[in-house]
Amino acid sequence: MAEINNRLLRENRLFDSVIWVSSSKDMKTEELQKVIAGKFDIDLSGFQDETSGAATLFEAFQRRKKFALILDDLWEPFSLERVGIPIPTVENGCKLLITTRRVSVCRGMETDRDVKVGDEALASPDIKLIAKDVAKECMGLPLGIVTVGRALRNATDISEWQISLMGLKASALNIEQMEESVFSRLKFSFTKLKDDTSRSCFLYCALYPEGNHVDANELIEYWMWEGLLGAVDSISASKQKGKIILNELKYACLLENAADNEMECVKMHDLIRDMALTIMKTDP
Missing domain, CATH: 1.10.1900 (c-terminal domain of poly(a) binding protein)
Structure with missing residues (x-):
């Protein structure tokens, strides 16, 4: 991506401006706004809220007409409108490129094209x-x-x-x-889960044997009977909550689908399980 950025700056015939922004793990909307504003030499410290900042950034982007914005190392999806980034279209000719290790970020950002890197072959x-x-x-x-x-x-x-x-x-x-x-990187995915309920449900999965294919419905029922899902009005509502948490764990790549012809199953990667057991040893 750095090479693409440098080449666009050297040989650019497609865009009026090329902007590179490095994201971070815990960057909030207002922080992202300030980083982008810094690229435009704009000071947002005097603005009361993110809406005012978004309007200012939107106007700044508009003045630069056809832009290419590169967001490096994105960990969470965000709303372009809330930040103040004009939506790239075929008509305006603008482009937004992001790098991330999470498929869920690509889905959340509604990317038009995903490119998985790492296709260079070894000699042997x-x-x-x-x-x-x-x-x-x-x-x-x-x-x-x-x-x-x-x-x-x-x-x-x-x-x-x-x-x-x-x-x-x-x-x-x-x-x-x-x-x-x-x-440390795997634990970051764990800590970024939305709440302690999701984290407890994840750790519970490590109680299954290594490499075990777990019946998804059985797992959700165990979460229910163990009281991990909290107080819910009905069994159907509790199961629905369990399904949402299960999907969250899969989107975070902490659980993965396991092939089974008869039922929906999930499994936990050995490294993920080792990490979960380590967490439980230090914080039972």
Whole structure:
């Protein structure tokens, strides 16, 4: 994305302005407004609310006519209107590009086109196959892949890759610094769940054996009987609340769908389960 930004700035014939904005994990609407305003040399400190700031930013974007806005490292979807960003259309020729590791962000932002990065092939076909398994064991998590990738940098001996893969399958802790880098990012996904009810329901899933395919309806019923869903007027309402939480956990990539011909099932990735057990050990 940095290369795209630099190339647009050097060779730009498509846009009147190119704007790069770095987001952060806990950035609120007003904070995002201030960061964008800084790119336009606008001071929003005197505005009373985000609506006034949005109007000012909207006018600033309009003055720049055809723009390309790049939002890097987005963690949560947001409303373009609330921030003050004109909606890109074919007619106005504007473009909005975002980078994120969450599919739910793409859905929430109603992206027109999604591009999944990482299609560069390794020279050795055999190592390439093992590398794909290594990436799967890292759950496709950027920090995990970077950490393992550094450990295997310039490794051309296939046995070295095989040993690393076996170590990953046995325990994430066998890879140097794996726990700190991966677990911290995974725990962020846990802490970003909407409330303690969702977090408790997630931790409950770790009580199932590793690799277990869990009947989704059974799981929701256990949440109900354990009292994790709180006071709800009826069983049907309680089940509906459980279904909403289940979908939230899947959107956060803390649970994933498990193939089963007869019933809806979910499963928890081994690394996710390790993280959940670690949380429960430190905070029962």
